[in-house]
Amino acid sequence: MRFLLIEDNESLAGAVVERLQMDGHVVDHADTLDAAQACIAVADYDLILLDIMLPDGDGRTFLASHRKAEKQTPVIVTTARSEVSDRVGLLDLGADDYITKPFDFSELEARCRAVLRRHGGAAANRVVFADAVLDSTAGELRIGEVGQTLRNRELRLLEVFFASPGQVFSKSYLMDRLFSFSSDVNENAIEVYVGRIRKRLEPSSARIETVRGLGYRLVALT
């Protein structure tokens, strides 16, 4: 997916760009509203991440003009303001969603997915492996003509495997990808979810293989 990140804090922007790139997204960064307008003029984005306080103006102004120009690109506002202050106006001004800083990237991803799903676009966000097609936006695994709606963790786990078929992922790595940082979990909990996606993949020729002592990997039956 292609993101436009509008954020004036260089350090934060750098981290966000790097983190989104890790998941295979393309991210352009604009640190002012002017730069953002320039980016929009030359490229099509799937999603815009907009900081509400910028050096050359309020993000709200951008939102208003963005909606006036009837641009369809969904906008998620990132705000550092208090939970109980001015965020009511954001949705009225045409933001599709908002997230409060500091945010959990899994939550940001989930919100992006939800927003994109509502917009019904981003057909490009599909990964194919063997005869299985994973549609992250729709949260669907399609095998032949049959589609299965996935639960959130199943989807995220499949995303990890589909992004790098054949690569071995350790239990602790998968656990970090699946569970939030704020809760304590047992590494073995990952087995439950691996079991679930194995069941999901059963009709296809894709399999999750256990590599003893190392972890799991995605392979195709030959």
Add this chain to the structure above:
Amino acid sequence: MTAQRASGSIRRRLFLQLALIAALLSVGLFLVTRSLAASAVEAMQDGILAASATSIADALRSEDGAITLDLPYSALSMLGTINQDRVFYRVVVDGETLTGYEDLPPPDETPTISRNSFSTFAYRDDEVRMVSVARVVSTGGVPSTVQISVAQTRLGLSAISQRISGVATAAGLGFFLVATALSLWAARSALRPLERMTEAVTRRGPGDLRPLQAETPAELVPFVDALNSFISRLGASLQRSEDLIAEAAHRVRTPLATVRAKAEVTHRKLQKPEHRLTMREMIRAIDESSRSAGQLLDHAMVSFRTDSLSEDTVDLAEIVQETCARLEPAAGLKDVEIRCQTPADAPTVRGDWLLLQSAIRNIVDNAVKYSPDDSVVDVRLEVGANIRISVTDLGRGFGGADLEALKARFARGGNVSDIVGSGLGLTIADEVARAHGARLELEPNKNGEGACVSIVFPLS
């Protein structure tokens, strides 16, 4: 807010002072009327007595070297005009009683030809008024001094005095009553501008910080000016607090966001499990501090806004649905489903939209946080004897904690140390509920596991 204890009432004081003046004036009026009447009656009696004595004196004759008196009837009959009074007289010639009552005492002051003498004393069981007139009658070339005294009891006089006193009393009392009524009216009307101003101040909403513009009497202009200057300073200070809280949130959250994002990136890059565990703990600490900072600032904003509660018409169903939709992506991360049920015709409540949303968000957020993976949080808006928003989870429940104590600031249950929390969520919900005349109810879920947190609004 506690009401100022009133120390006396201006109206009562004004009324009492006016009534006291009226009472003094009434008594004065009564006394003056009575004494004027008494002296008028006395003057009248004195006049008749003098006329009577003079007519007796005029009847004195000198015959054959002796003084004779043929008492004229009219002299005594004119005194009869005052009823029921007895009349006494005595005519003395050179110290010898010519005629009349010999025991009638002589006057206090000896009269002269040019001046009559009046005296008052007790005589034969009654008080009498006596006039004495002196004449010089020549008997055979020898002048003799004749002293004529006429006395009359004062019974009729005192009856008249009493009648007049009665009238004076009635007049004084009437005056007092009229004056009292007038002072009541005067006290009221003098204070009417003050009442109008009080009304203008109390009628305004809590968030109304416009200057007071009621019609102001000259005496109250300095007071109203002081009040208006206070209102404007208060408004500025409130605005500053609100800006400060928002600014503080921004200042705290931006660097935390940077640290957290960088930590997550680093965490993803690390290979060794023990390094990842350390980074995980760091991120957890960041989450903890940002949550605490956020909740503290939220709590400050909530306390601030409940102090000057706005009165919007709030659609609870809309807030509940919006909050559930908003928290769904976060709940989805642990495969927790938020089931939201609201009736189609839910009534609205009066209050602060932002605060109610914050309270409901805190409760639902808590429920999601403590829910086990793959479970359900039920959010229901029900209308029965009251309006109830209940949030039920299948989590670990309250672990037998004192439910009321959990509403206190920074209070957390004893069974939640492994989950990041600030202990302010329920405090915020409780404060918002109370500011809206609602109450926050905590109870274990019916099936024995999980918790049920409700906000109950009275049906207005």
